[in-house]
Every structure is written in C-alpha cells, then in structure tokens.
Amino acid sequence: MVKNRKVMLMALVLGLVALLAPTLCLGATKLVVWESSGPEEQWVRKMGELYYKETGIEIEVHPVDQLSQSDKLALDGPAGKGADIVVWPHDKLGQTIEQGLLWELPEDKLDLSNFTASAIDAMRYQGRLYGIPYALEALALVYNPDLLPEVPETFDELIAIAKKFNNPRKNQWGFMFDMLDFYFAYGFFGGYGAYVFKDTGSGLDPDDIGLANEGAIQAVKYLKNLRDTGLIPEGTTKDIINGLFIEGNLMAHINGPWAYAEFEEAGAKYAVAPLPKLNNGNYPQTFIGVKGYYVSAFSNQKEEALKFILWLTNKENSFKHYQDTTIIPSREDVINMPEFQKNKTIQAFAIQATRSIPMPNIPEMREVWDPMAHAITFVLRNNGIPEEILPLSVEQIKEGIMMMKR
Amino acid sequence: MQRNLIENTGSNIGRYTSALLSTLYMGAGQIANGQWLKGIFLILFETFVLIPSVPLLLKNLKGLITLGETPMVDHSLFMMIYGILAAVAAIFLIVCYLVNIRDAYEHGLAIDKGGKRKGWKETLSDMIDAGFPYLILAPGILCIILFTFLPMAFNIMIAFTDYDLFHSPPRHILNWVGFRNFVEFLTTASWANTFKQVMLWTVVWAVLSTLTTYLLGMIIALILNNPRIKFRKVIRTILILPYAIPAFISILMWKGMLNTNFGIVNHLLTTTFNMQPIPWLENVFWTRFAVIMVNLWLGFPYSMMMITGILQGLPNDLYEAATVDGASGFQKFRYITFPLVMFSVAPLVIMSFAYNFNNFNVIFLLNDGLPAVFGLQGKAGGSDILISWVYKLTFQSLKFNYAAAMSLIIFLLIVGFSIYNYTRTRSFKEEEMLR
Numbered sequence: 001m002v003k004n005r006k007v008m009l010m011a012l013v014l015g016l017v018a019l020l021a022p023t024l025c026l027g028a029t030k031l032v033v034w035e036s037s038g039p040e041e042q043w044v045r046k047m048g049e050l051y052y053k054e055t056g057i058e059i060e061v062h063p064v065d066q067l068s069q070s071d072k073l074a075l076d077g078p079a080g081k082g083a084d085i086v087v088w089p090h091d092k093l094g095q096t097i098e099q100g101l102l103w104e105l106p107e108d109k110l111d112l113s114n115f116t117a118s119a120i121d122a123m124r125y126q127g128r129l130y131g132i133p134y135a136l137e138a139l140a141l142v143y144n145p146d147l148l149p150e151v152p153e154t155f156d157e158l159i160a161i162a163k164k165f166n167n168p169r170k171n172q173w174g175f176m177f178d179m180l181d182f183y184f185a186y187g188f189f190g191g192y193g194a195y196v197f198k199d200t201g202s203g204l205d206p207d208d209i210g211l212a213n214e215g216a217i218q219a220v221k222y223l224k225n226l227r228d229t230g231l232i233p234e235g236t237t238k239d240i241i242n243g244l245f246i247e248g249n250l251m252a253h254i255n256g257p258w259a260y261a262e263f264e265e266a267g268a269k270y271a272v273a274p275l276p277k278l279n280n281g282n283y284p285q286t287f288i289g290v291k292g293y294y295v296s297a298f299s300n301q302k303e304e305a306l307k308f309i310l311w312l313t314n315k316e317n318s319f320k321h322y323q324d325t326t327i328i329p330s331r332e333d334v335i336n337m338p339e340f341q342k343n344k345t346i347q348a349f350a351i352q353a354t355r356s357i358p359m360p361n362i363p364e365m366r367e368v369w370d371p372m373a374h375a376i377t378f379v380l381r382n383n384g385i386p387e388e389i390l391p392l393s394v395e396q397i398k399e400g401i402m403m404m405k406r
Numbered sequence: 407m408q409r410n411l412i413e414n415t416g417s418n419i420g421r422y423t424s425a426l427l428s429t430l431y432m433g434a435g436q437i438a439n440g441q442w443l444k445g446i447f448l449i450l451f452e453t454f455v456l457i458p459s460v461p462l463l464l465k466n467l468k469g470l471i472t473l474g475e476t477p478m479v480d481h482s483l484f485m486m487i488y489g490i491l492a493a494v495a496a497i498f499l500i501v502c503y504l505v506n507i508r509d510a511y512e513h514g515l516a517i518d519k520g521g522k523r524k525g526w527k528e529t530l531s532d533m534i535d536a537g538f539p540y541l542i543l544a545p546g547i548l549c550i551i552l553f554t555f556l557p558m559a560f561n562i563m564i565a566f567t568d569y570d571l572f573h574s575p576p577r578h579i580l581n582w583v584g585f586r587n588f589v590e591f592l593t594t595a596s597w598a599n600t601f602k603q604v605m606l607w608t609v610v611w612a613v614l615s616t617l618t619t620y621l622l623g624m625i626i627a628l629i630l631n632n633p634r635i636k637f638r639k640v641i642r643t644i645l646i647l648p649y650a651i652p653a654f655i656s657i658l659m660w661k662g663m664l665n666t667n668f669g670i671v672n673h674l675l676t677t678t679f680n681m682q683p684i685p686w687l688e689n690v691f692w693t694r695f696a697v698i699m700v701n702l703w704l705g706f707p708y709s710m711m712m713i714t715g716i717l718q719g720l721p722n723d724l725y726e727a728a729t730v731d732g733a734s735g736f737q738k739f740r741y742i743t744f745p746l747v748m749f750s751v752a753p754l755v756i757m758s759f760a761y762n763f764n765n766f767n768v769i770f771l772l773n774d775g776l777p778a779v780f781g782l783q784g785k786a787g788g789s790d791i792l793i794s795w796v797y798k799l800t801f802q803s804l805k806f807n808y809a810a811a812m813s814l815i816i817f818l819l820i821v822g823f824s825i826y827n828y829t830r831t832r833s834f835k836e837e838e839m840l841r
Contacts, residue, residue: 078481078576095804100478100577168667234688235666297478363571366802370785374778381688383780396783399596404803405572406590 030058031305034072034083037063039325047312047320057304066291070096077101077298084299085309090122090131090290094362097125103295103302105129114315119330122290122358127202131292132309134318135327138353139187139286141273142259143252144245151252151273155284158252158276159229165251166231176232176241177254179223179380182372183287183359184254188219190285191278196360196368206364206401211372212390220379220386222278227380234380245270257328257349272348274355286352287359290330322346328353367400421514428510432456432503435510439517443526448506456499463499466492473567474579482569482580490559494551564810571804587811596783600795603782607694608791612763615701620755622702623709624747628739630710631717642714649707657771660700661687664772687773690788697789701768705758709751716750717743752831759827760820769794792816 033048035041041063048059064072066088073096076082088096096102107129112120119133141151141158147165152158162174177184186196193215198208210216226232242259244250246268254275263270275284293309295302311317318329319337328349334340335350359365375393379386420439428435433448470489474480513524524532565587567580591597626645630638648656663670664686672683686696720743728738769775775790775798782788785798793816800809 074574074576075481075484078479078484095571098571098577099574233667234685235668237665239662240665240668363804366804370798370802374785377776377778378780389780399783400785400803403594404570404805 029056030060031085031301031308032083033059033061033085033087034064034069035061035087036066040087043321043324044312046324047317051308051311057308059308067092070099070101073101073296073298074099077296080298082296082298084296084301084305086294086296087291088294089137090133090292090361091359091365092361093123093130093292094125094365096294097130098363101297102130103297103299105131105295105306110310114331114333115313116330116332116335116353118288118353118356118358119290119292122288122361123292125203125361131294132313133290133292133330134313134321135291136330136350136353137256137258137289137291138328138349138356139184139254139256139275140348140352141252141275142245142255142263142270143273144248144250144269145271146248146269147251152276154277154279155275156279159226159231162231162251163229166229168230168233171244171249173244173250174231175226175252176236176244176250178236178238178241179226179232180373180377181238182369182376185219185223185372185376187254187275187284187286188222188278189216190287190357191282192216192218192222192280193282194219196365197362204360204362206362207398209394209397211368211397212394216390217386218280220376220390223376224379224386257346260345272345274348274352283355286356288353288356290358291327364401364404367397367404371396371400420518421511424514425507425511428507432506435507435514439510439513441513441524441526441529444529451502456503459495459499463492463496467496473581474575477579478576480576480579482567482575482578486563486580487556487560490556490563494555561810562814564806565814567807569806569810570808574804583807587807588815591808591811594784600783600786604786604790604792604795607789608763611694611698611765611769611791612759614698615705615762615765615768616755616759618698618702619705619758620709620713620751622706623711624713626706627710627713627717628743631714642710646707646711648703649705649711653704653767654771656704657700657768660696660703661772664696688777690777690779693773693777693789697768697772700772701762701765704768712754713747713751716747720746753828756824756827756831760824763791763820764793764816765791766793766797770797 033044035044041061044059045061048061052058062083064083069083069086069088070092073082073086086101093102110129115133116136119136120129123129123131123133143151148161152161158175164174165172166174179185189195189211194213195210197204197206198210199205200208227234241250241253241255242262245253246263246266248268260270260272275286277283293312295305295309299305312321313331315331315333318331318334319340321327322329322334322340326346328346329335329340335347341347360368371393375386375389378384378389383389424435424438426435427438428448431449432452433445433450435445436448437445439445466485466488469480469485470493472485473482474485566582566584568583568586569580572578573580592601629635630642630645635641664672666672666683666685666688669686671686675681676683684692686692724742725738728742733741769789769791773787773789775787775794777788779786779788784795785802786795790798792812796809796812796816800806800812
C-alpha cells in the first residue's frame with residue numbers, strides 16, 4: 001500500500017510538472033504582436049523569426065489593423081487575450097493611456113539619444129514615455145519636376161511661379177493643398193508662431209491654446225491670399241489634387257508619404273522637397289505623425305516585450321525596416337547614413353520631419369479639428385475677418401474640451 | 407404505485423397545501439398531488455439547474471448594479487452585458503418557478519373538486535399541445551433577446567452612465583448617474599439654439615425627402631403603367647438602376663460630380679448654359695437642395711417599383727365601371743387609383759419618414775453635414791440632421807453617454823410619431839377601404 005501510494009504521488013508530481021512545464025516555458029518565451037496586415041505584418045514576422053534564432057523567444061504576429069487595435073485591446077486585454085506589443089499612430093496615445101491600455105516605459109533605463117527628438121516627444125504623455133517610435137510621417141512639397149525644375153527658397157517665390165503657370169481655363173494649376181484640413185493648414189500656423197497647445201515640458205497644456213494669436217491671424221491671412229490669387233479655388237479636395245497631379249496638370253502640392261504609392265502606380269512624375277521658407281524667415285512647422293511600438297498594460301512579460309521592441313528599433317534593424325517597407329525611420333543615426341541619403345524622396349520627408357512638431361497626442365486635440373476647419377472656411381468665404389473669427393473658434397474649442405471632460 | 411397523498415385527506419385545502427409545497431421546493435407540490443414523474447423532474451431541475459445558477463446570477467446582477475469594483479480587472483461594459491443576460495435568465499427562472507406553483511395549485515384544485523389526477527402520459531401530451539407554439543418560437547425569441555433586446559438594453563443603460571473617454575474601462579469603473587446626461591445635454595446654453603435649428607431642418611428634410619421620393623415614384627409608375635408607352639420594361643429596368651448600386655458609392659460619386667469648380671454638374675452648367683457655378687457644397691441652401699435631390703435619385707426607384715406593383719394589382723372592373731359612368735382620366739386617378747395606392751403605401755411612407763429622419767448616409771457622405779455655418783455652435787453644419795450632429799458631437803469627443811442619451815431621445819421622438827400615425831392610417835384600422 002505504502003509503496004503504491006508513493007508511486008501514485010510520484011506519478012502525480014510528474015504529471016503536474018509535465019502539465020505545467022510547457023505552459024511555463026511558453027509563457028516566458030512567446031510574445032504576441034499585433035500589426036496591420038500587409039508589408040508591416042510581414043516585416044515583423046520576418047524579424048520575429050530572426051529574433052527567435054538569436055534569443056529563443058518566439059514572436060507571434062497577428063494581423064490586426066492599427067486603427068482598431070486599441071478597441072480590441074480594451075476588450076481583450078482584461079480578458080487575458082490581448083497582445084504584448086501593439087502599434088498605432090501617436091495621436092491616439094493620450095486616448096489609449098486614458099483607457100489604461102499602455103505600460104509606462106522605464107525611461108531612465110533606456111538610451112534614446114539616437115532617436116529623432118520630436119519622435120520621442122510624440123511618444124510622451126503628461127511627461128511620461130509610453131512607446132518607442134519606428135516611423136514618421138511628415139508633409140512635404142510634392143511637385144512635378146517637368147513643370148517645376150527647381151524648388152525656390154521661399155514660399156513667396158513658389159507662389160509667384162505658380163501664379164504664372166496657373167490657368168484654370170486650360171486646366172493648369174500652380175500650387176494646391178487642402179486648406180480646409182487643419183492637418184495640412186497647420187504648417188502655416190506653426191511657421192508664423194501659432195501653436196495648438198502650449199508645451200509645458202511636462203506635457204501639453206490644454207488650457208493654453210495659441211490658435212488666435214498674431215501668428216494664427218497671419219497664417220489665416222496667408223491662406224486667404226492663396227484663395228484670392230485663384231490658386232486654390234473652392235472645392236479643392238485631396239481627391240481633386242491627386243487627380244490633377246497624376247494627370248500632370250498640377251505643378252506642386254503638399255502631401256504626405258502615403259501618396260507616392262498611388263503616384264508610382266499611376267506612373268506620375270513626381271519629386272519631393274521640404275517646404276520652402278515663409279516670408280518671416282521660418283520654415284512651415286508641419287505636424288508629423290509617429291508610429292510607435294507600445295507594451296500592453298495587460299502583458300505579463302513587459303520587460304521581454306520592451307527588449308524585443310528595442311531590438312526591433314535599433315540602428316541596424318531600423319535601416320532594414322526602411323529598406324523593406326520604405327518607412328521614414330525615426331532614428332537620426334539612420335537618416336544620417338550615406339546609404340539612406342541616396343533616396344531623395346524619403347530624405348525630403350525626413351528633413352521636413354526635423355522642422356516639424358508631433359501632432360498633439362492628447363485627446364483634447366479631437367475638439368480642435370472641426371472648429372479650426374470651420375474658422376478657415378469662414379475666412380476663405382468672406383464670412384468675417386481672422387481677428388474676429390479665430391477667438392470665437394478658440395472659445396468653441398474650449399467649450400468642446402469642457403464638455404468632453406465634464 | 408402512484409399514490410395520491412392529498413386525495414385521502416378528504417379536505418378542501420389540497421390546492422393550498424400543494425401550492426405551498428411547490429413554493430418551498432419545486433416539484434414538492436406535484437409529488438403531493440401524486441404526479442411523481444413531473445415532481446421528480448422539477449426537483450432535479452431546481453437541484454441541478456436553479457440552485458447552482460443562483461450564485462452566478464446574483465454575482466452578475468450585483469455586477470450590473472455596481473459595474474465593478476477593481477479597475478483594470480473588472481470591465482464595466484462586460485459586467486453590464488452579463489448583468490443584462492443574468493436579468494433575462496433570472497426572469498426566465500422566476501417564471502418557471504411561478505408556473506410550477508400555479509401548476510401545483512391548479513392540479514390540487516382539480517383534485518379537491520374530485521377530478522381525476524393526470525398521469526404522466528396525459529401531462530406529456532398536454533405539454534406538447536400547449537407548449538408546441540412556444541417550442542417553435544423559442545429560437546426566434548432567443549435571437550430577439552440576443553440581437554435586438556440586448557443591444558437596445560445596453561444602449562439605454564449607457565445613457566444613464568458616465569461612459570466617456572475620461573471614465574473609460576478598463577482603467578475606470580463606470581458609474582450610474584441617473585438623468586444627468588439628459589439634463590447636461592439639453593441645458594448647455596450655447597447648444598440650445600443649435601438644437602432648434604438642426605431639429606427644424608431634420609423635420610423638413612424627413613418630410614421633403616419622403617414626399618419627393620414617393621411623388622416622383624408615383625408619377626413615373628403611373629406613366630409607365632400606361633399600356634401606350636413603348637419599351638416599358640426597358641425604361642423600368644434603367645430607372646431601377648440607381649437603387650441597385652450601393653448607395654454609399656453613388657453618394658460619393660455625386661459628391662465629386664457636385665464639386666463647385668471641378669465637378670461635371672457645374673462644368674455642364676457653365677459651359678453649356680453659360681451660368682455662374684452653383685456652390686453646391688458651400689452654400690446652405692444649395693447643399694440642402696443637393697442632399698434632397700441625391701436622396702430623390704437614390705430613393706425613387708424603390709417607391710416606383712412598389713407603386714407599380716400595387717397598380718398592377720388594382721381591380722380592372724372599378725375602372726370599367728368608372729368609364730361607364732363617364733369619369734374622366736383625372737377623376738379615375740383621384741377617386742380610384744390614388745386612394746387605393748395610398749391605402750397600401752401609407753404605412754410604408756411612415757416607415758420611410760422614420761428612416762429618413764435618421765438617414766445618416768446621405769447627409770454624412772455627401773457633404774459631412776457641412777457647410778460650416780457661422781454662429782452654429784457645437785460643430786453643427788448647415789446640412790446636419792439630428793443624428794449626424796449627434797455623431798459629431800459625441801463620437802468625435804468620445805462622449806458615449808451623451809450619444810446614447812441623444813439616440814434615446816431621437817428614438818422616442820420617432821416612436822411617438824410613428825405610433826401616432828400608424829394608429830391613424832386606415833390600413834392599420836383595417837376598415838373598409840373606400841369610404
């Protein structure tokens with residue numbers, strides 16, 4: 001009997017170990033990553049295999065669209081089914097941190113000196129770091145080299161050249177961009193000294209809105225001037241602009257890196273340059289979008305996940321990332337590499353990115369887009385002068401924020 | 407084998423005893439009545455289904471009330487959904503229990519009155535007879551509970567919570583706030599004026615878009631119903647095409663075509679007719695005109711086909727009699743065709759009014775509710791209807807609680823209107839048609 005019982009006990013212990021061992025091992029060596037299906041997902045999968053060979057840590061990539069990851073994580077995370085590493089554009093950062101989805105990274109233990117400073121800023125919320133950036137998206141001047149052999153130094157010169165070429169009757173257009181989209185229009189606001197939310201050093205201050213100051217008034221007047229010169233008539237939407245550019249009827253326009261795939265496919269001639277200087281000597285300060293890898297707050301292998309992210313965004317792999325999926329890397333040491341500087345298109349976006357600020361990542365930004373688009377609309381349609389309309393818009397933004405937080 | 411315990415008492419209180427016993431434990435009364443099999447089945451049901459599920463139900467019902475206690479662990483939205491399901495299950499179990507008591511009582515009554523107790527065979531056949539409709543309905547009812555009742559209950563409940571971005575689960579636990587959302591939303595001073603204007607346009611839009619589609623549909627159906635028209639089938643097929651194309655694609659096409667400086671519509675107007683370009687998407691009046699026209703283009707084929715169907719089913723003898731009486735063509739239409747068509751169509755007109763009241767697609771896709779109107783607060787544009795305004799106001803700001811509260815108000819408005827009109831239509835009253 002006694003012997004029997006011992007054997008039983010042994011068997012039980014062995015069974016337990018056999019049951020637990022794989023789960024323990026798996027738990028420690030498998031990281032789940034969500035990434036949009038397509039080139040990015042394939043890239044992470046490919047790198048995951050490399051990482052597995054190097055470290056023995058398995059990387060499992062699930063195709064989840066970047067823009068729907070936060071909703072999915074909010075539901076799957078608490079249930080224990082979420083990913084360890086998630087990806088989305090930085091303008092959703094504040095919102096997702098308010099939802100409690102992300103883990104704050106131990107910044108004092110990290111060396112971030114080689115990353116583009118504005119990209120790291122984009123990963124901060126209320127002064128704390130939540131992600132490691134891997135790609136940038138900036139706006140730049142996209143032009144037709146046949147029509148515009150050389151990009152002038154200043155915007156005023158560009159406008160002058162554009163005016164000479166502009167001839168609506170012949171369907172020839174000089175310079176265009178979607179002025180009613182505040183994302184595109186902000187370049188002028190920032191260049192003339194306006195700001196959306198004051199950067200206090202420990203995060204953006206949603207109570208300090210600089211969209212009705214001198215610079216903002218000047219910027220809107222500049223936009224009004226573009227309308228009055230006949231360059232950008234009513235109804236100039238992004239689709240129209242892309243269409244005209246592909247047809248070869250548009251000399252230059254403002255666009256982002258997402259557009260050139262379309263131009264390449266259509267066989268359109270294009271070249272990219274940073275935006276020229278404004279008449280106050282400053283460059284337009286556009287918004288950049290930053291994509292980063294974040295660690296889920298629900299992950300039970302946060303440290304391992306962070307290690308993988310840091311490996312994925314190191315200099316060597318960041319360059320590979322650029323080679324494979326033509327992203328604009330968020331590392332200065334990559335942008336300065338001689339191999340990188342051969343690609344003029346990407347380089348133009350990268351230079352513009354250094355002259356940009358991250359799009360505000362606090363959720364209050366959601367209240368800014370519509371009132372500002374409306375303010376620009378009112379000025380362009382002669383419903384009032386900027387000095388009167390902009391303060392009213394700022395009031396609307398403040399009211400919106402007040403309602404949002406109530 | 408089957409003894410009747412109560413039969414032998416010879417008293418008149420058997421029904422109360424068995425009802426009381428069944429109240430104490432399911433099936434006890436049935437056993438007292440001598441229905442052993444049913445009693446055992448019910449006892450098993452209480453022992454293995456009802457009692458074990460009580461803690462689970464209580465836990466989830468408590469979750470519905472507290473909406474969770476520990477942030478990051480308890481997810482208020484899940485707790486709410488489970489709570490609703492638990493409430494449904496609890497109601498079902500309570501009904502089962504009550505039916506069990508009533509069954510014991512009625513059976514006891516029958517025995518008290520000297521009736522014969524029912525054997526299990528009889529009970530089974532009774533159950534199949536009486537329960538058959540419920541059995542057939544069960545999948546449907548289950549689907550209604552899951553796919554209609556649950557989302558609606560969820561929506562209604564969100565309207566009474568503080569669910570917005572800054573109180574989002576899993577970081578925060580939701581709280582019940584009573585009618586605060588409704589009060590806050592309706593009393594924000596700068597929105598009150600906007601609300602009035604948006605509401606007015608919404609009603610105008612709903613009436614005009616419904617009337618225009620049905621009018622045009624009827625006119626074309628009447629024309630195409632005339633046997634003297636050639637190629638009727640071909641014309642009808644061509645006219646049905648706008649309905650066959652997915653609406654949101656054609657709306658986006660229209661958006662491009664109506665572009666002020668680059669659209670084909672203005673191009674035609676300026677080159678062929680030498681007119682000034684019309685600001686379709688920039689001027690409030692023209693945008694409203696454009697959304698109604700685009701909706702007309704999208705919607706008339708449906709009413710045309712429907713009215714064609716009705717016209718073809720009209721009894722010919724009415725017209726023959728009218729001709730004999732010397733009625734003119736217009737009189738035939740006025741006194742025969744129109745009333746008969748309206749009799750069939752009226753409920754559908756009410757339904758499409760309710761649909762158009764909330765016709766988000768056309769408004770949002772054609773011009774995003776724009777143009778911006780100077781002085782309108784809270785993001786509203788000139789062609790925004792209630793539902794698209796609420797979308798901008800709440801979803802862009804992630805105020806899910808306001809969104810739920812507002813959609814509840816819109817829901818009540820439409821329900822009130824629809825009920826009022828339905829009960830007034832003749833087809834609802836099922837009176838004789840032509841009086």
